[in-house]
Amino acid sequence: MKPTSRRSSTDGVQLSGDSRTYAVLAHLLGIISGPLGPFVIWIAMKRNSLVEHEAREALNFQITVWLVSFVGAILTLVYIGYLIIVLAMVLNVVFCVIAASYAHSGAPYRYPFSLRLIDSSQ
DSSP: OOOOOOOOTTTTEEEEEEHHHHHHHHHHHHHTTHHHHHHHHHHHHHHHHHHHHHHHHHHHHHHHHHHHHHHHHHHHGGGGHHHHHHHHHHHHHHHHHHHHHHHHHHHHOTTTTTTOOTTTTT
16 A cells, blocks of 8 residues: 655656656655755756655755754753754654655655745746
């Protein structure tokens, strides 16, 4: 049984073939490269709207994780920052793996708790 995704602008259309591979990479590269991996795929795959959508979602999420980690780094002065950084890293891995599994099954995914800094009009 395929997972159902959150509503997105690509509802009703599924990824196929190489598009799935690039979408999975966009999500998983965020774990090791932060926003750089999704950004490269987003720029390189602008002609494929489905991969571009998944890479944009991954990029928005990675930027959000970086911002939360930055705030956590500042808050290490009062020790709560360490907890925030660890929580951000764990949630990053969990949500990236979930998103990659959606992309592998051909379904679009929308990250929860993600700032929408790069929208579809860009």
